[in-house]
Amino acid sequence: MEDEIISLGMKTIKEKSEIFGDDAGAFRVSDAWMIFTNDMLVWSTDVVKEMSYEDVGFKVVTMNVSDISAMGGKPMFFAFSIGLPEYDKKVEKGIFEGIQAGLKEYGMKLISADTNFSKELVIDGIAIGTSKKLLLxxxxxxxxxxxxxxxxxxxxxxxxxxxxxxxxxxxxxxxxxxxxxxxxxxxxxxxxxxxxxxxxxxxxxxxxxxxxxxxxxxxxxxxxxxxxxxxxxxxxxxxxxxxxxxxxxxxxxxxxxxxxxxxxxxxxxxxxxxxxxxxxxxxxxxxxxxxxxxxxxxxxxxxxxxxxxxx
Ligand SMILES: [Mg+2]
Known part of the structure; x- marks a missing residue:
């Protein structure tokens, strides 16, 4: 199913960056590559009961950074959109603390963020990195x-x-x-x-x-x-x-x-x-x-x- 959706998207959307469809996408800026990736965490399919809210926040950073690393990049910036079923300070604070811990771990800075309400908790992360050379x-x-x-x-x-x-x-x-x-x-x-x-x-x-x-x-x-x-x-x-x-x-x-x-x-x-x-x-x-x-x-x-x- 997921593969079918990806292949439909690949066929339909033709305007793509120079490097597309690898672990991350990339484009050249003077003598370096800028590397971009996004990966979404969905509560019901990506979280087990043993994880704390902080672990969840940390995971969103890790799963995005890992794709930057797979391309050989140095992670620089992180952005995220979070959809929440309700306002619950304990939940949100835990997730934000986890994101903070992830950014500190990988030496990154937050560059943009967005919140909204949704039926299920979802967090879509975006990581931006750079490298002189790419692993493809x-x-x-x-x-x-x-x-x-x-x-x-x-x-x-x-x-x-x-x-x-x-x-x-x-x-x-x-x-x-x-x-x-x-x-x-x-x-x-x-x-x-x-x-x-x-x-x-x-x-x-x-x-x-x-x-x-x-x-x-x-x-x-x-x-x-x-x-x-x-x-x-x-x-x-x-x-x-x-x-x-x-x-x-x-x-x-x-x-x-x-x-x-x-x-x-x-x-x-x-x-x-x-x-x-x-x-x-x-x-x-x-x-x-x-x-x-x-x-x-x-x-x-x-x-x-x-x-x-x-x-
Ligand atoms: Mg990957």
Missing amino acids: RKNARVGELVCVTGDLGRPLSALLISLKNFRVEEDDRERIFEKLIRAKARVEEGQKLTEFSECGIDISDGLVRELKALSQASKVGMVIKSENLPISEEVKNFCEINGLDQYLVAMNSGEEYELVFTVKKDRVDEINFDFTVIGEVIEEKGVFFERNGKIEKPRDLSWRHFETSIL
Whole structure:
């Protein structure tokens, strides 16, 4: 449905900026790129009961900033429109405090804001950033390594616990929920990446979907070694006690806000932040996972706004 609406919009609206349809849009101003993105948070589909109002405000900033980082940009300004079902000072103050915390975290300033009343609480954020160089989805080249920052699987594990009562050991609960409740965008890494990489995307809908987007845009394929996926001990433990496949969870966990990028083999050692090499760009189109020496097509559980077929 969402894909159909996007494709209708792409066909109908023809006046587009020079860079459009990547993680963010961009246009050139003298020797730099201005990067723009907007992303809307809808209460019923983007908020879990474990989140405070402050977490919600912080999340709106993070989900927008992450797309600036995916393009290699330095986040500069933030704007938002909020639709509220009623005036409730506790709710609004919490959300505004969260937005403030996000702006402080990422070194941004608020440039514009609007409030209105609506049936459901929605917050549409806009982030503006800048970069000398852009990371683009279409720039993956055969032979490059596929890499990812951070670890994968915690947000989906947390959702399964929150919405479906999956079991979790008490010692693991906080770490598992940490990212779903207060994920942080990879702003430093995104900016540094412009030195080493040409191609990047952030994980909002799960690794499988992001790899598909990179492969399609670049007209290449990717093969990922399942055993290389960075999965935390807490997620491994969670999957084991619930009889889940840890790789399936890691590959389909959304709202990770990690960066996936490609880099030439002879430059990988220069990268000066933590990341994991998970695979390689290949000629054969499609996304493949290698597990115990066998190549398989990954199962796409279609994460979107906390909805996935695993739930
Ligand atoms: Mg994105």
